[in-house]
Amino acid sequence: MGKFRLGLIINPLAGLGGSVALKGSDGVAAEALAKGAVPKAHLRMQQALAVIELYKDRIEVITASGDMGETIAKQMGFTTRVVYQAPQQTQAQDTQKVVAELLNETLDLLLFAGGDGTARDVYAIADDNIPVLGVPAGVKIHSGVYGITPHASGMVVKMLLERDLVSLMSADVMDIDEAAFRTGVVRAKRFGEMLVPAEPRYVQAVKMGGKESDELVLADIAAEAIEQMEDNLCIIGSGNTVGAVMSELGLENTLLGVDLIQDQALVASDLSANELLQLTENKTLKLFITLIGGQGHVLGRGNQQLSPELVRRVGKDNIVILATKTKLKALDGRPLIVDSGDPELDKALTGYYKVITGYHDYVMYQVANPDLA
Incomplete structure (x- = not known):
């Protein structure tokens, strides 16, 4: 043969x-x-x-x-x-x-x-x-x-x-x-x-385009996220859902980049991986991210500035995922996916997360890369 x-x-x-x-x-x-x-x-x-x-x-x-x-x-x-x-x-x-x-x-x-x-x-x-x-x-x-x-x-x-x-x-x-x-x-x-x-477990779907149309839902998600910021240095990921947080705060947002805010004020914008590591050293951090519609990725698609070293520094318990219920339902039960570039970190990040879907409104949703199960 x-x-x-x-x-x-x-x-x-x-x-x-x-x-x-x-x-x-x-x-x-x-x-x-x-x-x-x-x-x-x-x-x-x-x-x-x-x-x-x-x-x-x-x-x-x-x-x-x-x-x-x-x-x-x-x-x-x-x-x-x-x-x-x-x-x-x-x-x-x-x-x-x-x-x-x-x-x-x-x-x-x-x-x-x-x-x-x-x-x-x-x-x-x-x-x-x-x-x-x-x-x-x-x-x-x-x-x-x-x-x-x-x-x-x-x-x-x-x-x-x-x-x-x-x-x-x-x-x-x-x-x-x-x-x-x-x-x-x-x-x-x-x-x-x-x-x-x-092989749908392993091959990704094509990304769904378009912005969330329900501005009220996004405003509710943003209000809940802002309440959770407290005194932390906050890393704001890319995407329209997270961008709503910046809009609610009246801050300029890098839609397709990563920004830093603290005390509801902009610290730095559109940062590289190295810049993020420099500015977050020895800080208490929170990371606010969303998922790519249709695919479910929360790390590793368009946000490679969020390096494995940075994500470890943040810690799993300080990762805050924001998403509308419409986006989650569109996944049809498929889990959220992390593809940080570090398989060991990806395994460590699996589990259920309390995803913010509105003001004081949450959905428990699983991050469980099927290929690492």
Whole structure:
């Protein structure tokens, strides 16, 4: 019996802009690196591949040289064949060139690490008949072709290796205009579909767009959140629901960034991961966050400024989740998800949270990454 032929692509620049508050990486990789961003896409792929390490004798990894796949695959002991020599400084067209080379192979699955921009690059070249799956490593992940976490992506590959009955479905490739995104405007566009393993426990739904229309509900949620701030230094995450808190306080809000307030006054706005660590050292903290509609992620989607170190500093008991009941009902019972980049932290954050859904109104809701159960 032949080996499982796994096409592997890593976008080494994916996610660089998130931790330094650039809202993405497209066209700003050099700026992100200059601000101290550290490439982490290879670590995300490593987390996915770790799930299938026990099966490596049954797998042939077909990939690009160096940081685009070869290095991590060989380090982990996988049989590895290189079909594309990547330059030291990769660009979007390198992903496309790797895909073009992989089309000459008879792949069982194409596994790639990146964000929505990477998914677009794969889609631009990939054959409609090749099953693909993304390992989430970017800032923007609106597309439905990604696992809910890197570990979840690995679990899907494991199911294929164990010959579990896994259906295939067409999933949307989405992306947004990063230039508009950095000014606070979300302008999403559907680019097409790719064939992905249909495993709803592990593969994320496409993000639901649109703002909450019921301003009274948001005002009630904001009023309850403000009562809970007390004397703490408060970290205000991104999104419209949390933005309602800033509006209620009459403070300027970074809709797609992270702000700090104390005593109902703005301390600093649109902060990077390092800036947040510097400003919160030895402080009593509370973190106010919401979920992405349709997906349920509360960490790891568009708020990578909230680093694992910062979240540990805050502590699980000081994480305050805000959401309308409409958003929670739309999850249809699926749990909330944390994908901080640190699987051990993600496990520690599981459990039931008292989600603020109105003024003195709460819903107990579970954070329980299915792939880490």
